Amino acid sequence: MFNIAFTGEFVAFFVLSVIMICGAVLMISLEKVVHMVISMAAVFLGLAGMFVLLEAEFVAFVQVLIYAGAVSILMIFGIMMTKHQQEEREKAKPLHETLAAVGALSLFGILFYAIRTTTFPEPTPFQGSHDNTMAIGELLYTGYVIPFELLSVLLTVAFIGAIVLAKKGADE
Amino acid sequence: MNSMLPSYLTMAAILFCIGLYGALVKRNAIVVLLSLELMLNAVNLNLIAFSKYGVVPSLTGQIFSLFTITVAAAEAAIGVAILIALFRSRGTVNVDEFNKMRR
Numbered sequence: 606m607f608n609i610a611f612t613g614e615f616v617a618f619f620v621l622s623v624i625m626i627c628g629a630v631l632m633i634s635l636e637k638v639v640h641m642v643i644s645m646a647a648v649f650l651g652l653a654g655m656f657v658l659l660e661a662e663f664v665a666f667v668q669v670l671i672y673a674g675a676v677s678i679l680m681i682f683g684i685m686m687t688k689h690q691q692e693e694r695e696k697a698k699p700l701h702e703t704l705a706a707v708g709a710l711s712l713f714g715i716l717f718y719a720i721r722t723t724t725f726p727e728p729t730p731f732q733g734s735h736d737n738t739m740a741i742g743e744l745l746y747t748g749y750v751i752p753f754e755l756l757s758v759l760l761t762v763a764f765i766g767a768i769v770l771a772k773k774g775a776d777e
Numbered sequence: 778m779n780s781m782l783p784s785y786l787t788m789a790a791i792l793f794c795i796g797l798y799g800a801l802v803k804r805n806a807i808v809v810l811l812s813l814e815l816m817l818n819a820v821n822l823n824l825i826a827f828s829k830y831g832v833v834p835s836l837t838g839q840i841f842s843l844f845t846i847t848v849a850a851a852e853a854a855i856g857v858a859i860l861i862a863l864f865r866s867r868g869t870v871n872v873d874e875f876n877k878m879r880r
Binding site: 614615618622625626629630632633638641642645648649652655656659660661663664667668671672675676679680682683684686687688701702705706708709710712713716717720721723725726727728729737740741744745749752756759760763764766767768770771773 | 780781782783784785786787788790791792793794795796797798799801802803805807808810811812814815818821822825826828829830831832833834836837839840842843844846847848849850851852853854855857858859860861862864869870
């Protein structure tokens with residue numbers, strides 16, 4: 606069940622997962638909102654490392670650019686546009702927090718049980734192409750061209766909508 | 778033989794559950810948005826793990842996770858814009874006080 610060989614991939618996976626879990630737990634427990642965003646950036650970077658480990662180099666770099674770069678900066682801007690001195694002062698709601706913790710833990714228990722009891726079939730050998738980015742680009746422009754174009758429409762709509770939403774109240 | 782797939786799936790489950798707890802408990806709307814991003818990232822990790830260690834490994838999982846990342850970025854932008862508009866009209870980012878649709 607836990608017979609894991611200590612290969613290089615396992616060591617790298619272990620280090621990255623320690624970084625990510627520490628970042629995520631710090632994100633939940635830190636006091637100031639800006640510190641939460643910084644620890645979240647650590648999680649995003651660790652996840653990018655894990656993608657490299659999984660031979661998805663292009664997605665790893667997209668992860669660094671979009672999450673560790675854009676989303677973190679966007680969140681910091683959001684904090685600055687609202688109340689940036691604010692600390693998380695929680696009025697204690699013990700029942701609510703306990704219920705949420707029990708819910709999350711039981712979900713994790715179910716997932717863990719399901720993962721550990723499933724026998725995953727051996728993957729068929731797959732010779733990944735040497736150029737991950739080129740293979741993804743070819744797939745995007747052949748098999749997945751319609752979802753790709755739809756996504757560009759979605760991004761345009763989201764971008765215009767965000768401007769309209771954030772600008773509306775500014776005139777008053 | 779010793780596939781790493783269960784380890785990656787467990788890691789994704791841990792991240793997802795931490796994100797779920799944060800989204801349920803936290804009051805500050807920005808932190809709730811961050812927790813949502815964490816959950817979406819856990820899903821991405823699952824997709825990419827299956828694209829390497831699934832029964833039929835292929836690039837499809839990576840393409841799907843690229844689509845997820847795009848939608849998540851759009852979601853973060855819209856979320857922060859809504860938050861700023863709400864902050865202008867309400868003067869707070871506390872989720873508990875966002876309980877009316879109009880003033």
